[in-house]
Amino acid sequence: MQRISIENFGPVKKFEADVTDVMLLIGPQASGKSTISKSIFMFKSIKDEIVNKIYYSHIEDHAKPIYTLLNHIKINFLTSLRMKPNIDPFRITYKYSNNKKITIYKSKDDINIDLTPILEGELNWLVKDCFSAKALYKSLQNKHKALEELRGIELDRRSYFNDFKSRIYNLFEDPYSPVFIPSGRSLMSTLTEQLRDIEKPNTLDYFTKSFVERINLLKTDFTDDLNSLIKEEMFFLARKGNLTDIEYAASLVKKILKGEYKFNGDNNERIYIDKNKYVNLKYASSGQQESVWILLLIFRYILDGTSIFTVFEEPEAHLYPETQSDIVELISLLANVNNNQIIITTHSPYILSAFNNLLYAHQVGTKKVGSEQEAVENIVNKKSWIDPARTSAYFISENGYESIIDEELKLIQAEKIDSASSIINNRFNALFNLDD
Secondary structure (H helix, E strand, C coil), X not given: CCEEEEEEECCEEEEEEECCCEEEEECCCCCCHHHHHHHHHHHHHHHHHHHHHHHHCCCCCCCCHHHHHHHHHHHHHHHHCCCCCCCCCCEEEEEEECCEEEEEEEECCEEEEEECHHHHHHHHHHHHHHHHHHHHHHHHHHCCCCHHHHHXXXXXXXXXXXXXXXXXXXXXXXXXXXXXXXXXXXXXXXXXXXXXXXXXXXXXXXXXXXXXXXXXXHHHHCCCCHHHHHHHCHHHHHHHCCHHHHHHHHHHHHHHHCCEEEECCCCCEEEXXXXXCEEEHHHCCHHHHHHHHHHHHHHHHHHHCCCEEEEEECCCCCCCHHHHHHHHHXXXXXXXXXXXXXXXXXXXXXXXXXXXXXXXXXXXXCCCCHHHHHHHHHHCCHHXXXXXXXXXXXXXXXXXXXXXXXCCCCEECHHHHCHHHHHHHHHHHHHHHHCC
């Protein structure tokens, strides 16, 4: 299992934990939840950074390409998290497996990145092999050849780099494509036209910029309703055996959004309440604006059967408590498809309570058979049950961190779910006692 260790990085003084398939982080603002989730995301994105750097960029030092790559990874990590060079000494270690780790740290004035010998050796070999292939394909394309020959060379080149990507993923023992869904998603809905026209939105942070680019590509997939999309993929979905997954996802998307999103050819984005009634996205409710991109991304990934690692920042934003429960069911469905991985940062006790229901449904349902199991499924759809063995939850504060999973019950500790309510109720009781 992958594991992260953070020491003295930003607001996080100390954090060390296994990166489970379902990871929940709760705590007050500025406590370090986002720093932890972003750090995990950056380490899980390193494999893609390597592929993109080699595929799209020119590295001068072919004798020692690994050092150029490591320097790029280090700079990208710090700039993405907006850490300045004069940051205090810190250390972050990410373990991909027992003998494959990456450590980024600052000691005195230098910021360094270290790889374990096995990881560095295998990566160095793969990178050199890729450079040799790039040089070969470049020389072949520069020679006078017939059009059909050039097409064949290009197909071979693409096939090689797809294989190279698979080998990099296998090296890091991580098959998941990383996706970060930041908070403040309603910005993408209200300023959708402006963001679409920004080719290089450098004013946006790395995570928001990546998200904007992702949803700009996503929109064109939704020129029709969800049922039509499912019908287009019906044969493939039935063959893969996940038709019921996508139908369940579609029903949750419509329920949460209270309509269907459509991207029209004239660049209008609308939420259709029914066939003839709609509201433009920029005038939709704050809950619709905030949730629409989460919903569409999840639907697309389930439809495609993509193996995905997703960070959800504050999925509860602007949603009614009952709807928060629905979005947890949808996120949990995503986690159960292909054993995908998710991290959620939240302030909402309703999100944690909804996860508790899914954890408990798994425990009760897996012990039952026949009609008794069906009774559990009638309460909570089996596709959203969450296995406690895949789950961790932590309370993050300025004083440190603690697991809030009850090891005996395999549930999130009830007293940690809504400690604020206890404080508020105690104040009310104190006032009540003073009322004559």
